[in-house]
Amino acid sequence: MDFIKRTAELIYENHKDNLKDAAVVFPSRRAGLYFKKELSGLISAPVWSPSVFSINDFVVKLSGLEITDNLTLVFELYESYSKYLETESFDEFYPWGEMLLKDFDVIDKYLVNSDLIFKRIKNEKEIELAFPIEVVEDVKKFWSSVIKLQEENKYKDNFLNIWENLNSVYKHFKNSLLSKNLAYEGLAIRSAAENIYKTVLPYKKIYFAGFNSLNKCEKLIFQTLVEKKIGETLWDTDKYFVDDDKQEAGFFIRKNLKVFENKLVESGTELTKGAKNISVTGSSLNTGMIKAFGFELKKFLEKNPGAEKNTAVILPDENALIPVLYSLPDNVDDINITMGLPFRTTPLFTLIKIIRKLQSGKIIEEKRYRYYHDDVIRLLLHPYMKFLFPEQIFGFIREIKDTNQTYIEPSKTFIKSLEDGLSKDILKLIFKPVFESADIIDYLSELSDLLTLRLEEYGEKGDNHKLFQMEYLYFMNSNLNRLKDIIDGKKIVLNQTTFWNLLVQQLNSSRIVFTGEPLKGLQVMGLLETRNLRFENVFMLSMNEGVMPAGSTFNSYIPYNLRKAFGLPTYEENDSINAYYIYSLIAKAKNIFLFYNTELGNDVKEKSRYILQIENELRNINTNISYSHKINSYPIAQLSEEKIEIIKDKSLLSLLKENVKRISPSDLSKYINCTLQFYFSKVIKLETEKKVEEILSPASFGTVFHETVRELYKPYIGKGVTEKDIEDIAARVETDFDNIFMKVLDSKEDLKYLNLSEKGRNTLSKSVIKKLVKRFLEAEKNRLPFSILALEKWVETGIEIETGGGRHSLNIAGKIDRIDESENIKTIIDYKTGDSKLKSLRNRDTFFENLFTDPGYKANFQTFFYVYLMYLTEHYDKCKAGIYALKEISNEGLQLMQDDIFTQEDIKLFGEELTKKIEEIFGSEIPFTKTVDVKRCEYCDYKDICGR
């Protein structure tokens, strides 16, 4: 029989004439709602309802104190703490403060004498004198371990120093709260309990219904009222865990039943006799588990239409809420959420963190504030922003990337060009520089107001997505108000780092509590919210140790044995409480589905003990349980790589001719590497993603190096270079490098915003290039004397090739880094910034074959290409060619492809092979396909298309 219903009946029976005389106290508010519903089923005419309280509300009423929020409390505690102990900044103190607060809270709830628990003991004799006999043993256990440590030990000393002072902190803290009529829970209930004997209450009877574990204060209150014949206790129990004294679910109930009467006569037998289906499903990964749940729910509702309103989905892990919502099948009509959602999983929290980074990373230059590009882009792509001006925002981001700006000032540039209105105001506001706590608070609350407006304006009517966002905003706003209040009240100024840390930390650990319509639809709820309730069908997720139950990480500063000595709860008690919830829920349900994650990890432990208990005990006791346990798996599809083959039919060939009118050595290198890569990048020009370069990319690095050398050698073009010249250049590099460098950057459209003179890693590129240039000049000395004929020379010429469809002409072209001449022999030189090595020309047959098929011959190929170009255009017939591989420059100097000059024969041979290759490209025979050699894909941009 339903506990709440029985409670309602009992009270109705007892107070039929004037229900107002009765008060009922439940562990939670929610149970009260169900209670009233049951009660109204019993009456025939309207009546004043009995007073219904949650225990917390009841305590507040009794104590007359106001329970305030954690932030305020930790602030107060911080003040008290600093009076006695050294403190760090507030943000660092915050988690520590929260822990202390919890300890103080529990000390009060268990009516502990703080003088005793925080007493520092120097020898064991003291213990017997000071402590009540029943705790002496445990206290000794702890303190003797400390006393035995004779030597100085900084960890022990740290501990003692804090411990000795905690009592003073505690007292100071408590008094300062009381002077403001404020309290934390423990303080309020302790004051209520200590005064309960003389308290007069306006009820004839008070029923305490559905409790399980009681702290000492609650116990005292209940007992006193029972003695005064005002109080009655009603317990929600089942024979299974009352009778089995090892079953932890009954740990408290068994104790309580020894002290209190149960006005509801007898325990239920639903666990030992009731007919139930229990189905356990394991699935790999959290998401896998959640999706398995969705699948089961769907099947269940299909088989049991209308069961929705009797169904609860229990999420012991609140992080699962959002994924679970997405996994509710379409045969669910109404969803009611009653649980906390961690604020850190909301988009708003992400936004706050982005803004924090944005604001902390801003720089000031010439009185203008500029923001780091990465933060700006992230901000603009945030869902709350992106939609403001979708087209413009994408455009702006593209501009940042194209022009390679590392620091930007959107308020003066991009935002200016936007249309006036709310959206613009939002962006304007965000890019306002703020520095200290009060300003930041105002800034953020204004932002949250504007965002609220924007949601009102853009969100669709009845759009619950919008409703959720509004809740987030409201939640943050009230937090900010709190902070503002505290900061104003205490007249403190926090610097921006501290403030942001504090805010983020505090939001990070807070949760937004949703309350749905409890009496309607599918209920999605936390475990705690199920207290005293009854559902016919229960789906429970995350049935893994560490979640169910939450596990033994007990956050307390009070050592274990002292906790025990003073009767404070330990994790064993927590486990029992948890067990009570789950067994109560199972007792009342008919269909129970349990889900767990089979993929163990650092935060996922084995399946819950409750599954073991049910599997090995409960189902043996209760023969009416039908039990099943299965593993759910998702079928793996063998993935075979898709073939890509682009046949060169007529239309493709014409596209090819259209789009590839000029071929450069690097184009051909691409083709040699992989024909498909050539198709993607040259034929259809599939652009790859742009990123802002902070450190010069390898490509830009090369460009900058080339340009720098050109700049340095410019005055010597056409002249002979002497050792003196090189030394002059070196001297110039030493003294004037910054200018040279800036000049080079300025000349390049996509590099001119790159401010490499700034601090940070950007400066590295500059200093590296400088070093390289110096080494380069060193190496140049070995080649003296020479005269420079050309630098960065563009060479282009037309050729004709034979294709299936007749002759076709196109250009081949390339930029030659440099040509110089000494002793009548010209040398064509390429600077290589990447990994490059020339292969020797010794074995001519394989050499020429490899040149056109093996990407490992890229450097040779390109250099040879230049030789051929010069041969074609300027009839070079006596030349050498080589590369400066900059990485190897100190060891290798200039690497020549061969020591001798190229023979006419070789050049011509190259030309023939080249033509053949180009003919192959423009011929229809060989389609564009993926290379067989996967290693060639390593640096290819199209990897994800090819699946390489």
Added chain:
Amino acid sequence: MLNKLNIFQASAGSGKTRTLVKEYLEIALSNPGNYKSTLAITFTNKATEEMKSRVVDYLIALSKGGEQQLASELKDSLTQKGKLVELPDIQNLSSEVLKNILHDYSNFHISTIDSFCIKVLRSFAKELGLPVGFNVELDTDKVLEDITAKLLDRIGTDEELTKYIDDYILYRLDEGRTWNIADDLKEIGREIFSEDYWKKKLDSKTSDVYGDRNKTAELISEIGKIKFTFENYIKTKAGEIKSVIESDNLTHDDFVNKSRGGAYSYMLKILNKNDYEPSVSLRNVIGKDGDLLKTKSPKSAIINKAVREIVDFYDKNLAGYITANAVFKTIYNIGIFSDLLKLLDDYRKENHVMISADINNLLRSLMSDDLSPFIYEKLGSRIRNIMIDEFQDTSGFQWNNLKPLVINAISERNSALIVGDVKQSIYRWRSGDMRLLLEGVERDLSAFKELISKETLNTNFRSHKNIVDFNNKFFLNLVSNISNEDETYFNHYLSESYEEKSLVQKNSGKKNHGYVKIKVFPYNKESDIDTNSESEEYTKDILSELKNDGYKPNDILVLVRTGAESISISSLITSLGYDVISEKSLLVNNSPSVRMLIYLLKYISDNRNHLAKTGVLYNYSILSGGEHNLRMIFEDGLNKRGEHFNGIMPEEFFKDADKHRIKSILNDLVLYDLIEHLVSIFKLDKKADPYIIKFLDTAYRYSKDNDADVTSFLEYWETNRNKLSIGIPENTDGIRVMTIHKAKGLQSRVVIIPYANWELDANGNRTSMWASSDKPPFNKASGFFVKASSDLAESYFVQDYITERALTRLDNVNLLYVAFTRPAERLYINVPEKRIKSIGNRIAGVLNSFPEFSEKFTDNVFETGDKKKASELSGGKEEEKITVTEQKDFVSELWYKKTVIKPAYKKLKIADAHNVKINRGVLIHDLLSRLKTAKDVDGCINSAHVNGLINSGETEEYKKILIKIVTDAEVKDWYEDNWTVMNESEILTAEGKTVRPDRVLIKDKEAVIIDYKTGKERKEDEEQLKEYEILLKQMGYIDIKKYLLYIGDYNGKIFKVKEIR
């Protein structure tokens, strides 16, 4: 066996887990509460779970009278020990213990070493100065990324750092390596977590220079001095001699050994090549006290003397010089390192995390034998018995952190147990230190010598007889083959690890067949053929042989050393038409659905990213199946057309008519929501596969722990796309390809090792090592991170160097052992020999030089044992207790429309076109309804303040308003003590409704109903009051008045009191 420390050497396949569980049960059954004080430490979460469930399963079986064999073993040993007065009744004891454990599961202490350490660390966070209540960050890379980025940002501002970095870059340029040092810094950064570093730090007797810039600079200059003094002395001297020689017109021919090792050539070598080493031939002359000159010269004496001085000087100072040189090359490390340490500290504080790689290092300073009782007191666990598994992988610090427990256990005459196998120690790169198992533990616990017993588990239950025999002989011979070398230090580790007693295994008696085949592919310098591809070619034959003999793909395990090898062999096997399960095939990014999702995310972040758009289109087409026109897909973006794209994308993807904008809702979502939406829109939920599930899970986890924006997720993806893989789903068929490291602990019917040829002296990617010396000035730093090059053998770092080398070799032999001991029935080993010396040469060496092998070794093939058909050997697998069902689709539904929450913001704020204002009307309404009488104004305001409805600045203002209202002449009476006030009371109706009027005043049968209104007057307001009246009438009130109180301008002036009649 209780009451002492048992060290079990458990070779491969020797039933280690069962032994461990049996030992555990022995302890647990000897007293029903024992489980509470027994801690079993395992290495992985998986092992933890496995052991827990094994214990529980055995207990269940025992309590039902099953597992007879085990029961009688337990009975014997429990009786023997005489712990029990009566004969133990295993069945009843088991039921009792089972029940205890199931209902006190939190005290069932089987955990990984890390989670144990974290627990300790947590309880001492405050004392250690660590962030209280920290989270544990597992992603070391992420942390390194962050702190190295911060370090780089200081360049230019921090002069010294800039200098270090500059030096560093120079060094790299000298080495011909890339100048983008960010990745490299991360490698150095990794060392701040390395135990080697911390060990050096803790061992060092003097104070450390790390962290002190002045001292660092001093040390650097001192070390520089050693280097330069050495060089300068020799060079100057050589210069002098050279001019003497040249002034005397002597040439090479005038010297003994002429230009090859003559004194003159030595001088030139010094001066021109900076090579200071005297040649052997020169030393010969000097050693024999001979004249360095062949011809007579007046300068002969001077030259002879001076050259000897150089050589003398060289010999005396060489060690210091090499040391200085080694350090000097990487001197920047010292500077960078200490900065990174500081940054790491900041990182911890700022993010409130502990980095998991850091935990043992930090705990090390806390854990000492004296402090341990205090530690366990604070922790609250009383551990009396301890068992440690996989001990060969335990690091020095881990051992140190567990040692107090072990000592505690043995000194209180409880039980401690250590299980491991030195031969299977292959995790040195994760700080595992097999020396502990070999000798360290006994050394550390020498005080308890008589309580330590060592035992070997030497029955092999896994492999068939012929394989066991082969391995016994093979490794004995391999070790003796290697031992012919003169590196005593190395031999010591090797020979003790592979000592006959612990190596040689007995066969279980049940498995009497087995087959081993080794094929060597000799290397030929001339032809330079790729022996690897020969071996691959041959692997095809092996596979078809196996097929013919009835083996199924999932009977076969292919073991490789590296990822590259895995890719290479996998593609071969796939090309033969087999399914392969390899690291790559399990990569999430391997799935077209996932790739489409990634491209979609990219596209949504930049709608002009054509590559992304094409990627979406392409993958979508693949997923839709059927024929697709590739050119239409790829060329769709040409000339910005995108018609095909718009044509085939699902309708829901677009909203606007021009279809150029992505549906607005997508723009409005955060990462996880976005992905679920896309899954739903693209109907990926209709065909479930583990890749999508894993992808969703990745996004879910990522958003839980990080900024959940799409951009950073995509970055995260970029760096992790080659790491994220799915687990092997149940019931999957395919040949498994795995690295040996991953395969540790696994077994398979057939094992193929296609590339048994790794280098004996290669140590993965780590080419540097920590070294230290007590010679000044090198003792001023706790250690140096230097390149492990062979000249260190002559430096002050010799000890560290030799150790490093010895352990590296041992690692590589161990890998072979692990690989060879995986198979049950067949083992195929291919040895493609290489130019360089490798383990493969050793294998060939064994086959050639020991008669028992060479007899069977012909034509490069060695064979032993018998080939049975698969069906003859299969013992039939154990029945799975739990059924596995396949789920073919899953739910991804958009839920917003059907969700109900009660908004808390309750219209407390109102937004008009330009402003958001507090809705003061609602607020005042709220305040008034809390008010019982005029006396409550203060309390009411206070409570509203505490509850965050109004802030401190506003309290006065609202107080005034309230006072104004309750003192208003017209309504004053209602707020005095003359009435029973019902302001928080509800009326229950029989229809099941609860109704709550704002304020009802009662005196006997007389009642006044008051409702506060803040807006304009409305007709409906009266209706509501009338309903209340009906209710009150039914409740027996006779004289009922009703009022509406309009508080229009919120300034406390009542706008209107209106009585309704």
